[in-house]
Amino acid sequence: MNDPAKDFKSELEQAFDKAFKSAKGGDVAWNEFMKTYGIAPLGDKEKEFLLKSDMKIATGAFPIELRRVFQVILAKYAAVATAAENAAVLTLLNNYNIDVEVIRYYNRIKPFTGMSDIFKNAKSTTKNYSEGIGEARKSAHRCKSCGAPRLEEMQYDECLFCGSELFVPNN
Numbered sequence: 776m777n778d779p780a781k782d783f784k785s786e787l788e789q790a791f792d793k794a795f796k797s798a799k800g801g802d803v804a805w806n807e808f809m810k811t812y813g814i815a816p817l818g819d820k821e822k823e824f825l826l827k828s829d830m831k832i833a834t835g836a837f838p839i840e841l842r843r844v845f846q847v848i849l850a851k852y853a854a855v856a857t858a859a860e861n862a863a864v865l866t867l868l869n870n871y872n873i874d875v876e877v878i879r880y881y882n883r884i885k886p887f888t889g890m891s892d893i894f895k896n897a898k899s900t901t902k903n904y905s906e907g908i909g910e911a912r913k914s915a916h917r918c919k920s921c922g923a924p925r926l927e928e929m930q931y932d933e934c935l936f937c938g939s940e941l942f943v944p945n946n
């Protein structure tokens with residue numbers, strides 16, 4: 776029997792899996808997969824910028840590309856849920872947090888840093904007040920979701936790395 780809620784979940788999982796199995800920074804198979812959702816890969820310049828940035832990845836497609844696929848899948852099932860008044864799909868949609876899912880993906884593709892992370896965490900708990908101010912200032916220029924540094928001159932509305940919205944519109 777046709778079960779849109781099940782299809783929805785498996786389609787999201789498939790996208791995650793394809794992105795994860797892609798070569799570092801994307802490959803032909805991943806580009807073909809994105810194309811089936813009408814999505815073009817990042818440009819060479821953007822990819823080069825990301826590969827040189829602080830946001831290191833060990834493997835897989837860039838998180839922002841996976842987010843774009845997720846967005847198409849979400850829109851597709853939002854239409855299904857509305858047309859068929861499918862409560863199960865609506866519940867899944869309401870509980871879906873795209874930022875959380877993209878970060879979950881990022882955690883799978885980032886290089887294992889092992890001990891250095893442990894030391895970093897230990898250090899951050901002992902930082903003094905003035906260091907705290909410095910940190911706060913720095914974080915104003917970082918993506919709230921993934922922590923990617925944002926350059927002032929970059930006029931992106933969304934984080935180039937994870938696709939999270941950088942600016943909350945103040946109406």
Ligand SMILES: [Zn+2]
Pocket residue numbers: 918919920921922923934935936937938939
């Ligand atoms: Zn980000």
